[in-house]
Structure formats: C-alpha cells, structure tokens
Amino acid sequence: MHLPDTEFDPDDNFAHGTDPDLEIDEDAGTETLVWQLLLLVNPGDEETALQQFAAYQDATADAGEDEFEPAWVLKDIIDWKSGFQVHDDDAAALVESITELVARWNLDLDWGVEDPTDDEFLADASIPALLQVAYDALRAYGYTLWIWDTGTATTAGWITLSRDNEAMGAIAPALGIKLRPGG
Structure with a gap:
C-alpha cells in the first residue's frame, strides 16, 4: 500500500480546516482526495482510514479513473464502519446505523424517546425528522x-468533526459527491 503523493501532511486531518484561506486543489489526484476524505470520516482513527484506503486501492487497482x-467505491468500503446508506423508508436501519457509528466515540444520542428501536416509534418516524x-x-x-445526495431511493452519509466542515465542503465536491449537512 502506498499513500498518495501530497504536498501536505496527511496526518494533519485538516486541523486548520476552519482557516478562511483554506484551499483545496480540485486538480489533486483522486487518491489524495480519497485519503483526506477517509481521514475526515474517521476522526482520531487513522488505522481505520489506512485500512479503508488500502481497500479503495485494491478495489480500483485495475480500473482507469474514468471507469468508476x-x-x-467509498460507500461500499466505509458502510457501517464510517458511513451509512439506508433505504429512504427504513427508519429502523437509519437509527441502528447512526447509533453504531456514534458508538465509536462513546456517544449515545437522545432520539427523543426512551427506546428508539420501539416499533411504534419507528412506524411513525420519518427519515428527515430522524436526521434532524x-x-x-x-x-x-x-x-x-x-x-x-445519491440520486437513488436511499439516504447515505457520514459524520465528521464540526471543525472539519469547511474541508469536507471542499473535498466532497472535488470527488463528485453532492453533500449537505444533515440538519
């Protein structure tokens, strides 16, 4: 495995991502952008980012950049570890996947009910309301x-540190990903 050639420290994880002069080289190689995105969706967990980057390299090794x-590719690699994708009508899967993701940081979200896996709660819950x-x-x-915005009947996404919002807002479009905050 090799890390992408970069002019910046890949361990920086955009520590200064809120710098108003932040510029992302949209002409940077895809691997460089993928590496930075993986660091952002795995805050404080470079080992997982490295594993996912290796999986990305393996999955794309024999393909030209215009073939995928x-x-x-990233969605499949990070699913249920650093990201999620659920059908738009599957509130139970959304709650379960986000709960699983935030457990990495020992967080327990308050879904507004005692038991967010309760069938009655989930039957009445909408994906947009749960995302909010x-x-x-x-x-x-x-x-x-x-x-x-996958353009499909699914809801997909990930979680980053808020201090990295500007960096994510620059990297995702450079990778062709239409992304918005979940609220």
Whole structure:
C-alpha cells in the first residue's frame, strides 16, 4: 500500500480546516482526495482510514479513473464502519446505523424517546425528522452529520468533526459527491 503523493501532511486531518484561506486543489489526484476524505470520516482513527484506503486501492487497482465513481467505491468500503446508506423508508436501519457509528466515540444520542428501536416509534418516524434529531444531537458533541445526495431511493452519509466542515465542503465536491449537512 502506498499513500498518495501530497504536498501536505496527511496526518494533519485538516486541523486548520476552519482557516478562511483554506484551499483545496480540485486538480489533486483522486487518491489524495480519497485519503483526506477517509481521514475526515474517521476522526482520531487513522488505522481505520489506512485500512479503508488500502481497500479503495485494491478495489480500483485495475480500473482507469474514468471507469468508476470514487463515491460509490467509498460507500461500499466505509458502510457501517464510517458511513451509512439506508433505504429512504427504513427508519429502523437509519437509527441502528447512526447509533453504531456514534458508538465509536462513546456517544449515545437522545432520539427523543426512551427506546428508539420501539416499533411504534419507528412506524411513525420519518427519515428527515430522524436526521434532524441526529444532526442536532451530534452538533452538541462537536460533530456534523453529512448527507450524500445519491440520486437513488436511499439516504447515505457520514459524520465528521464540526471543525472539519469547511474541508469536507471542499473535498466532497472535488470527488463528485453532492453533500449537505444533515440538519
């Protein structure tokens, strides 16, 4: 495995991501952008980012850059570890996946009910309302829930440190990912 050639420290994780002069080289190689995105979606967990980067390299090794979309390769690599994708009508899977993701940081989100796995609660819950609850709860802990517009009947996304919002807002579009905060 090799890390992408960069002119910046890959361990920086955009520590100064809120710098108003932040510039992302949109012409940077795809691998460089993928590496930075993986660092952002795995805050404080470079080992997982490295494993996912190796998986990305393996998945794309024999393909030309115009033969795959980085976002879809990444989705499969990070699913249920650093990201999520659920059907738009599956509130139970959304609650379960976000709960699993935030457990990495020992967080327990307040979904507004005693048991967020209760069938009655989930039957009445809408994905947009649940995303808003998760977004608000995560903001209180210094995290941002991001939603990726997949163009499908699914809701997908990931969580980053709020201090990295500007960096995520620059990297995702450079990879062709339509992304917005979850709230």
